[in-house]
Amino acid sequence: MQLIRKDEQHKKSMTIASSQMVALKKEIVEIQSKLSINEKETSLYKQKCIDISALLETSYDQHEEDQAKILKLSENVRDLICTIYGIIDLQFPCYALS
Helix, strand or coil: HHHHHHHHHHHHHHHHHHHHHHHHHHHHHHHHHCCCCCCCHHHHHHHHHHHHHHHHHHHHHHHHHHHHHHHHHHHHHHHHHHHHHHHHHHHHHHHHCC
């Protein structure tokens, strides 16, 4: 009788352990799935950061080029204005813009 109870208790414990094992396996699969999704998202965001960094670098380089062009054009305009004022001053002293 006592052996039968022990055997039933053992079977009950095995059933519980088995169901817990199944639940743990399901949980592991869910965690692995979430980890996989997370790794894909991380990879995607890393690539986006690389792309954005490249765009920012290109934009900054273009800004520097534009600033250099603006400076050169400003110098040309200043020289042109000085030349025009010089011609006016020489030819028409009364219209000189000083």
